[in-house]
Amino acid sequence: MKKFWALFFIFWPIVALYVCFVAPSRGWWFPSEPMSTLGHQIDGLFYLILFIVTLTFIGTQIAMGYVLWKGATKTPGAKAMFSHGSHKLEIIWTIVPSFILVFISLTQLEVLANIRVISNFPEEARNAPIAEVTARQFEWRIRYPKPGTTLATEPQPGDLYFVNELHVPTNQLVMINLRTQDVQHAFFSPQLRVKQDAVPGLVIPVWFEVEKAGTYDLVCAELCGWGHYKMKARIVAESTREVQQYIADLENAQNEDGVADDTSDDSE
Amino acid sequence: MATVTPSLGAHGHADDHAHGHGHHEQSFLSKYVFSTDHKVIGIQFLVTTLLMLMVGGALALAVRWQLAFPWGSMPIVGKLFGLFQGEGGQISPEFYTMLFTMHASVMIFLVIIPVLAGAFGNFLIPLQIGADDMAFPILNMLSYWFMWPAIFCFGISFVAGGATAGPANGWTSYPLLSDLAQASPSSGAAQTWWLFGLTLVGVSSMMGSVNYMTTIINMRAPGMTLFRMPLTIWSMFITAILQSFALPVLTAAGFMLVFDRLGSLLPTDIHSVFFIPAGIVVNNAAPTVGGGQPLLWQHLFWFYSHPAVYIMLLPAMGMVSDMLACMCRKPVFGYKPMVYSMAAIAGLGFIVWGHHMFTSGMNPALGMTFMTSTMMIALPSAIKVFNWIGTIWDGNLRFNAVFLNCAGFVAMFVVGGLSGIFMAAVPVDIYFHDTYFIVAHFHYVLFGATLFGVFAAIQFWFPKMFGRLMNDSVQKWHFALTFIGFNGTFFPMHLLGIAGMPRRYADPYLHGYLEHLLPMNQFMTISAILMGFAQFLLLGNFAYSFFYGAKAGRNPWGANGLEWSAPSPPGHGNFDEPPVCYRGPYEYSSPEAEALGQDFILQTTPTPPGVKKSDAHGH
Amino acid sequence: MSHSAKPAALKMGIPIPNSKLGMWLFLGTEIMFFTAFIGSYIVLRLGSRGWPVDPKDTHINVLLGGVNTFVLIVSSYCVVVAHEAMAQKNFAKARTFLLATLSLAVLFLGIKSVEYLGKINHDILPGHIAETPSQSISKVSRELEFVVRKRFREYTDGGAVVVDRPDDIVSVVNLIAAIPEGKAPEGMADYVFREYQVTAPADLELYRQWMNLHQHIVANVSLSVPAVPSEYLAARGALKEGETLPELGFDEVANLLKDLKANEQYDEFVSKGVFDPHPVVYGNIFASTYFLMTGFHAIHVIVGMILFAVVLKQGSSLNEKWTDFVENSGLYWHFVDLVWIFLFPMLYII
Ligand code: HEA
Ligand code: HEA
Numbered sequence A: 001m002k003k004f005w006a007l008f009f010i011f012w013p014i015v016a017l018y019v020c021f022v023a024p025s026r027g028w029w030f031p032s033e034p035m036s037t038l039g040h041q042i043d044g045l046f047y048l049i050l051f052i053v054t055l056t057f058i059g060t061q062i063a064m065g066y067v068l069w070k071g072a073t074k075t076p077g078a079k080a081m082f083s084h085g086s087h088k089l090e091i092i093w094t095i096v097p098s099f100i101l102v103f104i105s106l107t108q109l110e111v112l113a114n115i116r117v118i119s120n121f122p123e124e125a126r127n128a129p130i131a132e133v134t135a136r137q138f139e140w141r142i143r144y145p146k147p148g149t150t151l152a153t154e155p156q157p158g159d160l161y162f163v164n165e166l167h168v169p170t171n172q173l174v175m176i177n178l179r180t181q182d183v184q185h186a187f188f189s190p191q192l193r194v195k196q197d198a199v200p201g202l203v204i205p206v207w208f209e210v211e212k213a214g215t216y217d218l219v220c221a222e223l224c225g226w227g228h229y230k231m232k233a234r235i236v237a238e239s240t241r242e243v244q245q246y247i248a249d250l251e252n253a254q255n256e257d258g259v260a261d262d263t264s265d266d267s268e
Numbered sequence B: 001m002a003t004v005t006p007s008l009g010a011h012g013h014a015d016d017h018a019h020g021h022g023h024h025e026q027s028f029l030s031k032y033v034f035s036t037d038h039k040v041i042g043i044q045f046l047v048t049t050l051l052m053l054m055v056g057g058a059l060a061l062a063v064r065w066q067l068a069f070p071w072g073s074m075p076i077v078g079k080l081f082g083l084f085q086g087e088g089g090q091i092s093p094e095f096y097t098m099l100f101t102m103h104a105s106v107m108i109f110l111v112i113i114p115v116l117a118g119a120f121g122n123f124l125i126p127l128q129i130g131a132d133d134m135a136f137p138i139l140n141m142l143s144y145w146f147m148w149p150a151i152f153c154f155g156i157s158f159v160a161g162g163a164t165a166g167p168a169n170g171w172t173s174y175p176l177l178s179d180l181a182q183a184s185p186s187s188g189a190a191q192t193w194w195l196f197g198l199t200l201v202g203v204s205s206m207m208g209s210v211n212y213m214t215t216i217i218n219m220r221a222p223g224m225t226l227f228r229m230p231l232t233i234w235s236m237f238i239t240a241i242l243q244s245f246a247l248p249v250l251t252a253a254g255f256m257l258v259f260d261r262l263g264s265l266l267p268t269d270i271h272s273v274f275f276i277p278a279g280i281v282v283n284n285a286a287p288t289v290g291g292g293q294p295l296l297w298q299h300l301f302w303f304y305s306h307p308a309v310y311i312m313l314l315p316a317m318g319m320v321s322d323m324l325a326c327m328c329r330k331p332v333f334g335y336k337p338m339v340y341s342m343a344a345i346a347g348l349g350f351i352v353w354g355h356h357m358f359t360s361g362m363n364p365a366l367g368m369t370f371m372t373s374t375m376m377i378a379l380p381s382a383i384k385v386f387n388w389i390g391t392i393w394d395g396n397l398r399f400n401a402v403f404l405n406c407a408g409f410v411a412m413f414v415v416g417g418l419s420g421i422f423m424a425a426v427p428v429d430i431y432f433h434d435t436y437f438i439v440a441h442f443h444y445v446l447f448g449a450t451l452f453g454v455f456a457a458i459q460f461w462f463p464k465m466f467g468r469l470m471n472d473s474v475q476k477w478h479f480a481l482t483f484i485g486f487n488g489t490f491f492p493m494h495l496l497g498i499a500g501m502p503r504r505y506a507d508p509y510l511h512g513y514l515e516h517l518l519p520m521n522q523f524m525t526i527s528a529i530l531m532g533f534a535q536f537l538l539l540g541n542f543a544y545s546f547f548y549g550a551k552a553g554r555n556p557w558g559a560n561g562l563e564w565s566a567p568s569p570p571g572h573g574n575f576d577e578p579p580v581c582y583r584g585p586y587e588y589s590s591p592e593a594e595a596l597g598q599d600f601i602l603q604t605t606p607t608p609p610g611v612k613k614s615d616a617h618g619h
Numbered sequence C: 001m002s003h004s005a006k007p008a009a010l011k012m013g014i015p016i017p018n019s020k021l022g023m024w025l026f027l028g029t030e031i032m033f034f035t036a037f038i039g040s041y042i043v044l045r046l047g048s049r050g051w052p053v054d055p056k057d058t059h060i061n062v063l064l065g066g067v068n069t070f071v072l073i074v075s076s077y078c079v080v081v082a083h084e085a086m087a088q089k090n091f092a093k094a095r096t097f098l099l100a101t102l103s104l105a106v107l108f109l110g111i112k113s114v115e116y117l118g119k120i121n122h123d124i125l126p127g128h129i130a131e132t133p134s135q136s137i138s139k140v141s142r143e144l145e146f147v148v149r150k151r152f153r154e155y156t157d158g159g160a161v162v163v164d165r166p167d168d169i170v171s172v173v174n175l176i177a178a179i180p181e182g183k184a185p186e187g188m189a190d191y192v193f194r195e196y197q198v199t200a201p202a203d204l205e206l207y208r209q210w211m212n213l214h215q216h217i218v219a220n221v222s223l224s225v226p227a228v229p230s231e232y233l234a235a236r237g238a239l240k241e242g243e244t245l246p247e248l249g250f251d252e253v254a255n256l257l258k259d260l261k262a263n264e265q266y267d268e269f270v271s272k273g274v275f276d277p278h279p280v281v282y283g284n285i286f287a288s289t290y291f292l293m294t295g296f297h298a299i300h301v302i303v304g305m306i307l308f309a310v311v312l313k314q315g316s317s318l319n320e321k322w323t324d325f326v327e328n329s330g331l332y333w334h335f336v337d338l339v340w341i342f343l344f345p346m347l348y349i350i
């Protein structure tokens, strides 16, 4: 029976590792390749940590399995080792992990800076956010600046509006202004590996560079009420020309139903 | 701090302590209900929290049901809720949101925290340090009886706002969702009652922790120096410190939120605006007046709730160390490193709260500091893990359910901890934040670690509580089933997280990229039901052994702690005569012990003649 | 400690009574409690682009605050003396000084309530303060409406006019307008009804004034434009795309209110019910923090007073058993004092 339990504890990490091992082939893994440059960096770090952590996991579980098996097979009545511990070991297993941990945190810094520090980010795109995304219960409202103008913090006559669909050009760093009209939400695109909370009262810049044209999910990742799960939207990445075309169409559409004023034909 | 040199007893007098012992032949009411005896109070806490575990578990199973069979009407329970929900037991999104909110609130505030500090802290502290009771027995009793108003408030909050509008803003209750009554059906009366419940729980643990600290500092038996205290006591002490310095901040924040919500409480238009920025338009209501900051709440909340997660772990760590040493007939490996690492965890625990806000648009420089401190907190945890393994190493293992649960504790804590490392890394957390990866992480540490530790502790101290042993093979079955069900439920959550499945979603499959995860969720739900019903083994065994369990002597496990020198169950005042402590608690298989022809030696047993003292610490 | 046979000769721990140790630890938690408030205050203040400091806006009274600081310090001293007296078993003296402490505490609360009144009289209450001119304009209108409805309720409740829906103000107006010529509804004595006939015109005028203001607000038209609905709608109709009429000016409204208050007919209700418009940027968050911190401090003062009252209730039977109690409540009292010494400069001076 003792041996059974020892094996029990040796067995389960093997299962766990096996599941992780087959997961990618079963689709229990990232929804797609990272579709943004930052995404690649994030995945890189993820796999680095995954590697280190897997080693630690295997290490600790082997140690567990060993001591358990040793205990299970110990001749009954034999006397237990009498020891209050070992200074040498304590020092070893304090120093080694601390190096690993410091190493991990150091590897993060650069990417963190790329994602969060706005000054790391090209002037021109910084001054020209392509759109303002406003979250509200339970939808995403997109506001593009009137073609030829730059996005202003407050809505301008001639701005173009659309709901739950954001069009961005590929292969170029784009910046959006993220804000919320009511409670807190979070702008999450799994394929692009982008996530940023939309905090009431703040306008938060978010930037990313989509590498491949395509349609990606945009969902909400901060509890915002009963409809939290259904804030479903799409990010459409396409060539700059197509984006301009889309904007132009949007503009015509709006002028037909007379939402915007008639002074917008000087855009191109 | 406290010295070995004894100081005059005349000092140690508590004003209200005298009342604590006014009654020697007491009425049933004062003996079992409004008792000031720490043992009774501890047991009261234990039973209450076990019941709450059922409630929280039931809620969890409802959550799982929705995730496996979205919008499918629930069995039994569904009909149950259906009564006042008018949807034939079909879970509505509001209802789902309420389910996980209350699941978390119950599990954290009414199960884990009170079961560790309340139940075992109360029962063990005086017994293990050789005191006849807590420093302030009346306060102690109050700390239990403040649980009930809290439970009552949480209960009311289910229905206060109407059946489908229970509190549903997550256990973190971020404003503005939890602040503006119009923000959601659940943000009205329900949220207010929820906040009252939270505050009352706080008051209860507050009273507890001041009491524990005083008792541990001032009421140790002669010879019980700080470094002769069992790790359980150390963990309870450090936890109490954490509680008393973190909790007031949450209480303060709670008050601020209540004042923001004054309008939904009293017929007045006066209300503070701490968390309300100006010009917010919720549900087409008039724009808010304001000037407050929603993020302030997150800082205050996590300043408490991160230390709180260690409050929910440290006592289990301490108890597991005790039990492992006993079941391996071996001193704890590296006693002092264990103590220091617990202290380090507590200390660091105060400067990492920001890791819950990595995506909140916090200043990047702050993000980096919080990341580094969070990484660093893995270090003391590492030390503990390795020392536990060292304790098992080459011991005389007893493979009973107590030991198995402890081993489970260590194994599960490693998993939970390691997943924490991913999230500590800001860039990676940007992807993982608010996905099921987080949910996996904290269930591994909260259930996988803490609850397994609690299961072990229940069986280990059961004989001391009731003078009878629990049936071990039933406990083994309980362990095996729970362990399997647990991993079946929560291990796949890591993969869901990697697949980008956000948490708190009533119907994730609405999104194309998650549809294919339904089968996996159904598997998880089945495992959860298995694990859930496995808990009936525990409860059944608990009840059965209470009446018919094999009688246990004073020291059924052959352990060293002071509590084992007292009768089981100990009478009023605990010890036959005030105990004196001669050595540390972990001198298993020491030369001294062998001199007595056994592999343990009670802390109260004087060193046998002609044996050199083997106590490695205690001075 | 132990009440059992064996004398509790040996005891570990530190040489102070549990009760005192407990009190120290409790105060530790109290410190964290107020630290949370103070921290939030700092965060909120630094996070805001402005902060009301001018006494004209905040109605903070540094003098009263200073006096209160002094009062508390003296009271703390009295507790110390009282405790010493207890130690010397001079209980009469102890009682006198505890009494002094208690009365100083009362004085503190007295002064505090004067300060609070100063704020309430200017409606410096969180959630009430208008932060922009336009907000204060609509505030005036809201308060005016409230006054009008209050006046009209006199008639509806008094039975001078009989309506099924008293809240439907428009229907009430016509009935009240008919009162001066009308005659008492049966069941009402004439002399009572005459009262109403006297007041009715004034109240109607007040109603018209409010309605006028209200219409200008909804239509967002300057008061200089006459506000018979048809006319300002016409005025708006004439507007070209994108054009707007001049907005309702802050001064216009301020003057309107001044005139109303000048008019002795209904001056009393108006000046009671309507506050002069006075926008204060970040006023609400200021008021929130001010009342939060001073309020919780006041509660602590009251608790302290209860502690001392318990001792004084012993009267002449006060004995050395109470020494620890006095000492601990003294500790607590010093803490309350200390908190105030932090709050005073933070809220009153900086
Ligand atoms: C008992 C409870 C408990 C415990 C002990 C922990 C422990 C840790 N937690 Fe966890 N945490 C929670 C409960 C807990 N957590 C809860 C409830 C939440 C979610 C709240 C919510 O949003 O609802 C949460 C969320 C949470 C987040 C926020 C995620 C997000 O929302 O985006 C983060 C981020 O850093 C984090 C990190 C950590 C870390 C680094 C540890 C570390 O202490 C772990 C240290 C342990 C180990 C690392 C394993 C043992 C060590 C070794 C085997 C040595 C070798 C290891 C290495 C060299 C890597 N936790
Ligand atoms: C100690 C804390 C603790 C514990 C023990 C548990 C236990 C469980 N939790 Fe818990 N959970 C949390 C703390 C905890 N959880 C927290 C903090 C959150 C975050 C909430 C938020 O986002 O705000 C959360 C969220 C959470 C989610 C995510 C919801 C979401 O984000 O949408 C899920 C989903 O599967 C889940 C499942 C479970 C399950 C299946 C168990 C199982 O272990 C439960 C097993 C059951 C029992 C142990 C009791 C057995 C009782 C019975 C079988 C009674 C049967 C009786 C009837 C049916 C009448 N939990």
Ligand code: CUA
Pocket (backbone or CB within 6 Å): A135, A138, A184, A185, A186, A220, A221, A222, A223, A224, A225, A227, A228, A229, A231
């Ligand atoms: Cu929007 Cu969640």
Ligand SMILES: [Cu+2]
Pocket (backbone or CB within 6 Å): B305, B306, B309, B352, B353, B355, B356
């Ligand atoms: Cu944390």
